[in-house]
Amino acid sequence: MGSTQSISRWASVLLLLCLGLAQAHTVITYPGYRGNNLYTNGTIAQANGLGVGYDAKNGSLIYPYGMQWIYPCGGMGRSTNRTKWPVSGGALAFQPGWFPGHGTALIYVNLGFGEIPDNMSHSVVPPFQLVGPTNNPYPGTVCLPQVPLPVNVTVSPGDYATIQVVEVAKHGASLYNCVDIEFAEDGDASVEAVTRDNCFNSSSLKFEYMYTTSSIGSGAAMLHPKLSAAAVVPLLLAVALGVYM
C-alpha cells in the first residue's frame, strides 16, 4: 500500500518532468504536502523580474521561476486537508533531487504553529547538508524518523501546525514546501504508520553535518580562503597603500 502510493507519486512526478511542466524541486512524501507545486508558468519579462507575477488577462498568478521559490510554502496557501502527526513529533520524508543544481543542498526543517502560522521560525532539526549523486535531477528519498517539537513547546491533540522543508540550492536561493498537520496523541491509529516503504534514506544520498568554527577574523581572509597568511599581508598592505596614495 505504502510503496504503491509512493510509486504512483514517483510516476506522476516523472510524468510531469517528461511533459516539461516541472523543473521539479522537493516533494514531501510523509506526512504529505499541501499539494503539487511543481509548476512553472508565465515569463520572467511578464512578471517584470518578480518571482511571482500577475496575469491580468485571466486574473491569475504566474510563477516564471517555479512556485517552490516562493516563501514560505512554495506558492501554496494553507490547505484544509490536514495530516495527523504525533504530539511528541514524528517522521518526515521528502525527495530533494527534482532539480538541477542540487548536487549539494542544505536542508532546514521548521514548524509554524496555528491554523495559518504567523511565522515558520521554529527550527526543529539541526540544518544539514545533503550530497546527491549528481548535479542533475536525481531520485532519492530522505527520512527523518523522529523530528521533535521545538524545545519548551508543548501541543495538544487537535492543535494545528505547519511543517516547512527548506532546500537551499548551491547558489544560496531556497525552495520551500509545506505540509499542514493536526496533532494527535502519540500512537493514535489515525497517524499514518511509518514504514520502510514510506520513510527511508536512499543509499545514493549522503549527509554532512554543518558546524561552526571560531570566527575567521578578517574579511580579506574570508573572501580568499586559499590565500596563505603570507599572501594576505601584501594584500592588506596594498589596501592600506591604496588608502594613503
Ligand SMILES: *[C@@H]1O[C@H](CO)[C@@H](O)[C@H](O)[C@H]1NC(C)=O
Ligand atoms: C491535500 O489536497 C491536495 C489537492 O487535492 C493534494 O494534492 C494533497 O496531496 C493533499 N494533502 C494531504 C496531506 O492530504
Ligand SMILES: *[C@@H]1O[C@H](CO)[C@@H](O)[C@H](O)[C@H]1NC(C)=O
Ligand atoms: C491564462 O492565460 C494564459 C495565456 O495568456 C494561458 O496560457 C493559461 O492557460 C491561462 N490560465 C488560466 C488559469 O486560465
Ligand SMILES: *[C@@H]1O[C@H](CO)[C@@H](O)[C@H](O)[C@H]1NC(C)=O
Ligand atoms: C500558473 O500556475 C499556477 C499553479 O498551477 C496556477 O494557479 C495559475 O493559474 C497559473 N497561471 C496562469 C496564468 O495560468
Ligand SMILES: *[C@@H]1O[C@H](CO)[C@@H](O)[C@H](O)[C@H]1NC(C)=O
Ligand atoms: C512566531 O510565532 C510564535 C507563535 O506561533 C510566537 O510565539 C513567536 O514569538 C514568533 N516568533 C517570531 C520570531 O516572530
Ligand SMILES: *[C@@H]1O[C@H](CO)[C@@H](O)[C@H](O)[C@H]1NC(C)=O
Ligand atoms: C537518514 O539519515 C539521516 C541523516 O544521517 C538520519 O538522521 C536519519 O535517522 C536517517 N533515517 C533513517 C530511517 O535511518
Ligand SMILES: *[C@@H]1O[C@H](CO)[C@@H](O)[C@H](O)[C@H]1NC(C)=O
Ligand atoms: C526551556 O525552559 C527552561 C525552564 O523554563 C529554561 O531554563 C530554558 O532556558 C528553556 N530553553 C529554551 C531553549 O528556551
